[in-house]
Amino acid sequence: xxxxxxxxxxxxxxxxxLAIAGVALINTGLGRSRSAAQALLGCLAIVAVSxxxxxxxxxxxxxxxxxxxxxxxxxxxxxxxxGSGPFFLNGLSTAPLEAQLALLFEFMAVAxxxxxxxxxxxxxxxxxxxxxxxxxxxxxxxPLSAHWIWGGGWLAxxxxxxxxxxxxxxxxxxxxxxxxxxxxxxxxxxxxxARKGKFPKEGLSTAMPGHNAVYxxxxxxxxxxxxxxxxxxxxxxxxxxxxxxxxVTAINTLLCASSALAATFTVTRVRxxxxxxxxxxxxxxxxxxxxxxSAALVSAGAAILIGIVAGIATPLLVELLExxxxxxxxxxxxxxxxxxxxxxxxxxxxxAGQNGQLLAQLVGIATLLGLILPCTYLLFWxxxxxxxxxxxxxxxxxxxxxxxxGGGAYPEFVIHRDESYR
Amino acid sequence: xxxxxxxxxxAGFFLSIAALVLFPAPAQRIAFVLCGLGVEALGLVVAxxxxxxxxxxxx
Numbered sequence: 001x002x003x004x005x006x007x008x009x010x011x012x013x014x015x016x017x018l019a020i021a022g023v024a025l026i027n028t029g030l031g032r033s034r035s036a037a038q039a040l041l042g043c044l045a046i047v048a049v050s051x052x053x054x055x056x057x058x059x060x061x062x063x064x065x066x067x068x069x070x071x072x073x074x075x076x077x078x079x080x081x082x083g084s085g086p087f088f089l090n091g092l093s094t095a096p097l098e099a100q101l102a103l104l105f106e107f108m109a110v111a112x113x114x115x116x117x118x119x120x121x122x123x124x125x126x127x128x129x130x131x132x133x134x135x136x137x138x139x140x141x142x143p144l145s146a147h148w149i150w151g152g153g154w155l156a157x158x159x160x161x162x163x164x165x166x167x168x169x170x171x172x173x174x175x176x177x178x179x180x181x182x183x184x185x186x187x188x189x190x191x192x193x194a195r196k197g198k199f200p201k202e203g204l205s206t207a208m209p210g211h212n213a214v215y216x217x218x219x220x221x222x223x224x225x226x227x228x229x230x231x232x233x234x235x236x237x238x239x240x241x242x243x244x245x246x247x248v249t250a251i252n253t254l255l256c257a258s259s260a261l262a263a264t265f266t267v268t269r270v271r272x273x274x275x276x277x278x279x280x281x282x283x284x285x286x287x288x289x290x291x292x293x294s295a296a297l298v299s300a301g302a303a304i305l306i307g308i309v310a311g312i313a314t315p316l317l318v319e320l321l322e323x324x325x326x327x328x329x330x331x332x333x334x335x336x337x338x339x340x341x342x343x344x345x346x347x348x349x350x351x352a353g354q355n356g357q358l359l360a361q362l363v364g365i366a367t368l369l370g371l372i373l374p375c376t377y378l379l380f381w382x383x384x385x386x387x388x389x390x391x392x393x394x395x396x397x398x399x400x401x402x403x404x405x406g407g408g409a410y411p412e413f414v415i416h417r418d419e420s421y422r
Numbered sequence: 423x424x425x426x427x428x429x430x431x432x433a434g435f436f437l438s439i440a441a442l443v444l445f446p447a448p449a450q451r452i453a454f455v456l457c458g459l460g461v462e463a464l465g466l467v468v469a470x471x472x473x474x475x476x477x478x479x480x481x
Contacts, residue, residue: 075443162442190424190473326474356448362455363438370435370462374428 019226027119029215034399036409061143063151116181119331165357172292182338194328235296260287263311289340427469434461
């Protein structure tokens with residue numbers, strides 16, 4: 001890696017936390033006003049817990065491209081299943097520059113994956129439970145996925161060992177961050193249950209709209225900057241993309257988000273008579289998520305198509321999950337991150353144009369769905385027995401801010417009484 | 423029911439891995455990996471149905 005590429009990648013990685021800031025604002029805006037301070041403080045706490053746990057243990061298990069790992073021999077092939085790097089970031093300053101940058105990328109990625117799950121538990125997930133979820137994610141779930149995909153693990157080696165294209169491709173974290181985060185969100189929603197009054201015994205679900213559209217929409221703009229930095233640095237680190245490929249990658253990221261927004265705008269306009277701000281924000285974010293796997297690999301036309309599919313699917317899925325499947329997901333993380341990431345991975349397989357690439361992507365998806373989701377649910381269920389996820393009914397009634405922090409985010413505003421408690 | 427669904431899902435993963443190891447021909451591999459994903463989808467549907475049965479249970 002030349003000095004110029006090193007400086008460029010480091011600069012991009014310094015911008016990547018804007019994606020985290022954007023998702024934090026979106027999560028907060030989509031929650032209720034009486035839980036806003038707890039939601040945003042939770043984002044900070046989760047980033048902090050993720051960074052510490054990942055630095056102490058997770059980074060050693062995740063490894064970096066070209067690092068060492070434990071290998072099983074199965075059917076005559078090596079299956080590199082977990083990293084064997086040093087714990088406590090030992091020897092980091094003497095590691096190759098590329099390895100140091102990849103580790104910095106993983107620090108950002110683990111924090112974003114944990115934030116995705118936090119958003120789904122809004123208004124009822126306790127702060128301590130959110131931090132515990134982040135700790136488990138950073139300790140085991142993320143390091144395993146990151147090693148398999150980014151650290152030279154068995155999914156990355158599918159091309160070498162089984163002739164499947166270039167192996168599982170996920171430069172921007174569609175699987176490692178978004179699909180994993182979305183699966184964690186699904187487990188949190190299943191374990192914590194719905195907010196009080198969300199699903200009455202009879203009739204349709206109660207609408208609980210986000211409390212601040214400005215946070216949500218400004219978060220989308222911040223996320224765009226962060227995502228561009230994310231996709232570009234991922235392309236350099238994990239795909240070794242040449243400089244000439246980088247402007248195209250940034251343009252594809254923008255095109256994916258833009259076409260997704262246009263599609264969601266149209267769908268909500270047709271369905272409700274007027275475009276829905278929070279669903280449009282979800283569509284924009286789904287476009288960004290689906291660009292994560294594919295932005296560095298596809299043409300501009302394909303990026304637009306990928307965004308349109310993500311943008312059409314997102315509002316329909318949000319509605320399906322809430323109305324038909326009784327899942328209370330305030331931030332829409334399951335639709336946006338899990339399904340958006342899934343679609344991005346499949347699209348990378350379809351449009352990357354390498355023989356066997358789609359099959360490699362499908363094997364990666366099967367691994368995350370079939371192995372990581374049940375493990376995630378089991379670990380979170382055990383965690384729930386020790387640190388209950390859900391706040392007590394009184395805490396939910398007065399709001400997470402007053403219950404957990406002793407003060408609200410908007411002390412000079414009157415908080416409206418919740419009609420669902422009558 | 424939710425647990426039954428989640429228990430079925432790893433079977434789909436092992437089916438996909440078995441396809442890689444056992445079948446060198448691309449067509450058979452794709453068919454078995456898709457079967458594996460199908461089994462996972464079935465497990466997910468069962469788990470979601472289990473969640474729906476508990477509608478309002480936390481309230």
